[in-house]
Amino acid sequence: MFLSKKHIPRWIILLIDLGICASAFIFAYLLRFNFSIPDHELKPVAYTLPWVVLVRAVSFYLGKTYAAIVRFTSGKDAERIFLVVTIGSVVFAATSLVTHFFTPIGLFIIPFSIIIIDYVLTMFVMIGSRGLIKSIYMEQTNPTRAKRDVIIFGAGEAGVITKRTLDRDAGTKYRVSYFVDDDQNKSGKTLEGVKIYHADKLRELLETKDINQMVIAVQNISAARKQFVIDTCMDYNIRVLNVPPVDRWINGELSFRQIQKVKIEDLLERDPIRLDMVAIEKQIKGKTVLISGAAGSIGSEIARQASAFKPKKLILLDQAESPLYDLELEMKEKFSLENFEAVLGDVRNADRMENVFRTYNPEIIYHAAAYKHVPSIENNPSEAILVNIKGSKILADKAVEHGVSDFVFISTDKAVNPTNVMGASKRLAEMYIQGLSKRQGKTKFITTRFGNVLGSNGSVVLRFRKQIEQGGPVTVTDPEVSRYFMTIPEACQLVLEAGATGVGGEIYIFDMGKSMKIDDMAKKMIKLSKLELNKDIKLVYTGLRPGEKLKEELLANQENTRPTHNSKIMIAKVREYDWESITTEIDTLINMFAAQDNEVIVKKMKEIVPEFKSSNSVYEALD
Numbered sequence: 001m002f003l004s005k006k007h008i009p010r011w012i013i014l015l016i017d018l019g020i021c022a023s024a025f026i027f028a029y030l031l032r033f034n035f036s037i038p039d040h041e042l043k044p045v046a047y048t049l050p051w052v053v054l055v056r057a058v059s060f061y062l063g064k065t066y067a068a069i070v071r072f073t074s075g076k077d078a079e080r081i082f083l084v085v086t087i088g089s090v091v092f093a094a095t096s097l098v099t100h101f102f103t104p105i106g107l108f109i110i111p112f113s114i115i116i117i118d119y120v121l122t123m124f125v126m127i128g129s130r131g132l133i134k135s136i137y138m139e140q141t142n143p144t145r146a147k148r149d150v151i152i153f154g155a156g157e158a159g160v161i162t163k164r165t166l167d168r169d170a171g172t173k174y175r176v177s178y179f180v181d182d183d184q185n186k187s188g189k190t191l192e193g194v195k196i197y198h199a200d201k202l203r204e205l206l207e208t209k210d211i212n213q214m215v216i217a218v219q220n221i222s223a224a225r226k227q228f229v230i231d232t233c234m235d236y237n238i239r240v241l242n243v244p245p246v247d248r249w250i251n252g253e254l255s256f257r258q259i260q261k262v263k264i265e266d267l268l269e270r271d272p273i274r275l276d277m278v279a280i281e282k283q284i285k286g287k288t289v290l291i292s293g294a295a296g297s298i299g300s301e302i303a304r305q306a307s308a309f310k311p312k313k314l315i316l317l318d319q320a321e322s323p324l325y326d327l328e329l330e331m332k333e334k335f336s337l338e339n340f341e342a343v344l345g346d347v348r349n350a351d352r353m354e355n356v357f358r359t360y361n362p363e364i365i366y367h368a369a370a371y372k373h374v375p376s377i378e379n380n381p382s383e384a385i386l387v388n389i390k391g392s393k394i395l396a397d398k399a400v401e402h403g404v405s406d407f408v409f410i411s412t413d414k415a416v417n418p419t420n421v422m423g424a425s426k427r428l429a430e431m432y433i434q435g436l437s438k439r440q441g442k443t444k445f446i447t448t449r450f451g452n453v454l455g456s457n458g459s460v461v462l463r464f465r466k467q468i469e470q471g472g473p474v475t476v477t478d479p480e481v482s483r484y485f486m487t488i489p490e491a492c493q494l495v496l497e498a499g500a501t502g503v504g505g506e507i508y509i510f511d512m513g514k515s516m517k518i519d520d521m522a523k524k525m526i527k528l529s530k531l532e533l534n535k536d537i538k539l540v541y542t543g544l545r546p547g548e549k550l551k552e553e554l555l556a557n558q559e560n561t562r563p564t565h566n567s568k569i570m571i572a573k574v575r576e577y578d579w580e581s582i583t584t585e586i587d588t589l590i591n592m593f594a595a596q597d598n599e600v601i602v603k604k605m606k607e608i609v610p611e612f613k614s615s616n617s618v619y620e621a622l623d
Contacts, residue, residue: 451485
């Protein structure tokens with residue numbers, strides 16, 4: 001190999017640079033006098049050359065131009081050379097002026113024409129030689145013939161930075177061959193030697209060229225446009241990578257390792273939600289906020305987002321010790337928060353909750369603590385009574401008793417015409433909270449419903465991802481099963497918005513977008529992993545689980561919802577219940593826990609919630 005990977009000592013680099021400077025100075029004289037230097041001009045060179053070398057040596061030493069590794073020369077190194085060489089030439093000019101005005105003969109010790117030519121030559125050779133060495137090294141360590149062609153979607157600043165990142169990383173095997181951009185004005189032009197194509201030509205490029213990967217480098221691309229680009233690439237089995245937002249770059253610079261492969265979450269993204277930030281800040285700022293189930297997926301994200309609105313204190317309540325400890329560390333290390341308390345406690349324990357309320361006096365509560373997995377709760381309905389119903393009742397009662405101003409209950413779309421115990425238990429909690437809201441006027445009770453949350457603990461996405469990593473099979477219950485999905489941040493943003501703008505007693509439902517088949521999601525995740533279905537990995541259908549629906553319902557139509565100020569938030573029109581009668585029924589249900597008779601418990605739930613019709617469950621016999 002022409003260039004060794006060993007580092008050349010810095011003093012050798014310094015000597016080479018000084019040699020370049022001396023040669024450039026002499027060559028400047030030759031150019032100035034057409035390679036025939038007069039004797040009277042040649043004599044001063046004997047004492048000006050040492051002066052030039054001395055000035056350059058001092059400036060290089062102070063500027064550390066010799067300290068960088070030449071084969072990894074960057075723009076920063078070029079800037080340093082430019083600055084140091086410029087300062088040295090300014091010193092030469094000043095010296096020449098001094099000799100002109102303060103010596104009897106009035107000569108310029110170094111003619112200004114020589115200074116200018118020397119400046120240009122020195123700059124060009126020093127920067128050019130480093131660039132040439134870097135290019136030779138990159139070609140040797142990563143030859144062009146071994147590189148794989150890459151398209152960058154986005155010919156803007158982020159696209160240029162992405163190309164440079166791929167070019168300079170010696171460990172990559174990629175060559176940026178094409179830019180693609182939505183801007184028609186850029187079409188046909190070149191950027192850093194690479195031709196720009198309009199996005200209309202994307203499919204043609206993928207069909208006719210040997211493209212290995214696509215990198216999406218547009219910072220503010222719309223969700224719909226991003227999905228189109230990803231879907232198009234997936235049609236041709238092209239791997240898609242994504243450049244993270246600028247605020248996640250390390251020290252303002254993009255590294256190769258930060259360019260990550262596209263995930264299924266990216267395919268389900270929607271355009272950013274416009275929140276009423278003023279209303280949310282007005283509600284949270286300077287207040288003590290309690291979050292139950294704080295260590296869970298939803299609770300922890302609410303904690304992160306609420307912390308941005310400067311609460312007086314965050315009370316992070318959960319009964320899971322290890323996850324709560326992890327959240328505590330995250331809040332300290334990542335968010336540098338000090339105004340929070342991690343409280344270990346169970347919402348089912350009324351005495352413990354009383355102590356929490358007396359100790360911290362919360363003003364706002366986000367109640368996210370719940371059991372949520374349908375199959376588990378279908379087999380253990382008594383536990384659903386204790387956590388989802390009794391726990392919610394205890395927390396809501398304490399909120400009224402201690403004068404809490406706002407109580408936001410996080411429910412689920414499975415509470416709509418429930419077909420399983422979990423959904424019915426959440427519906428019962430909704431009914432109690434609505435009745436309590438009507439009975440008193442101090443605490444504002446808000447209920448929020450949404451569907452499946454991508455990436456939450458136990459979600460189908462995490463399960464599929466694990467199955468793919470293990471080589472399969474990927475298991476889907478039924479090819480026709482479909483679900484609504486949201487990202488965790490999106491769901492929590494809407495929870496904060498609903499809590500800040502509601503007047504009390506409402507059940508809010510969120511715009512979940514289009515329902516997506518779980519079967520399609522699994523196939524897309526397999527494609528995104530660069531695997532071929534039924535060749536590299538199998539897809540197996542296992543049958544519907546107890547209590548599982550084929551399709552979820554959200555009440556998201558004009559007949560049973562009414563709009564709000566936010567197009568993504570609607571208010572459900574549901575039957576309201578008298579607090580005293582629903583309290584009697586729920587107390588009766590809670591008292592059934594002691595008998596541990598699942599059939600009796602579920603039968604009672606069906607009596608209180610007549611729309612609860614079991615699906616694919618042993619409890620269908622009770623209908």
